[in-house]
Amino acid sequence: MKTSPLMMLFYLGLGTVFGLVLSRSGAADYNFIQGMFLLEEFQLYGIIGTAVAVTAPGLYFLKRYGKTATGEKLQFERKPGHRGNIYGGFLFGIGWAITGMCPGPILVNIGEGKLYAIAALAGTLVGAGSFGALYPKLQGIFKLPSLQVGTGEG
């Protein structure tokens, strides 16, 4: 599926709005993330809960409608199930608590001018790169799908 320059601009714009919302809602704020994990701040639970409450019915109706805005057939992959869902989830949760950032907010924090977030991005890229390099070995340990399927495009 080719992506036209206009669509690239759309993804860039959508990402910018997404970044602005993450920045101003507390999702890219160290204190709000710690407050969520300490069960002291409702903010992030409210955000994730509302996002799911809006997306779930929208997704249900979009799937029934079955087409995109341009009339293309709506299609996306479901996530494959494997042991990595559990162990990878644990590792990511520890990293999220340590840095106060999940993947999107790492980029938002750098944009905001928070210099330490550059180290978080460097670590993340080395972590993702190591995962890719070790994939053949990890595949057996965690019963991961074949390389072409991957662990799940997220």
Add this chain to the structure above:
Amino acid sequence: MHLILTDAAPIHWAIGGAAIGAITLALLYIGNRRLGVSTGFENICALVVHTPYFTRQSLVSSHSWRLPLLTGLFLGGVLSALLAGGWETTWALGMFDAEIGWGNGGKLLWMFGGGLLIGFGTRLAGGCTSGHGIFGMSNLELPSIISTVCFMAAGIVTTNLIYRVIL
């Protein structure tokens, strides 16, 4: 509580959450794409690493939408700072400064270590807060529900260990 960036209260959670839901649906309805950020780190790696994992078709074919989306997330942060009264670099880290108090070098090490876990963990899990937590849960996908429970539980344990047990 105030945001570190603006020293002002955040927008209401219902507005933030509804906006993220709308963005997720717009990406699917207009772009025919499933929301997910963490694979984008693989797209960045693939620009310099050319092993079989990073040259697989499903990854390479997603460069043209994930890389603009990730660039946008960065720009959103820049825009947010500009709108808050001007962009400037900062080392401010809220509670970390108040209770752990490491200097800049320590923060870089701390963040790099956490980042390793995020990069490796999200790719092993096959998604992060967006792909599993928002899209996957909204689509009632079991692997996403399992993964979300795991990363939330690990985050709760880790932060409580750091701020309530160790400190």
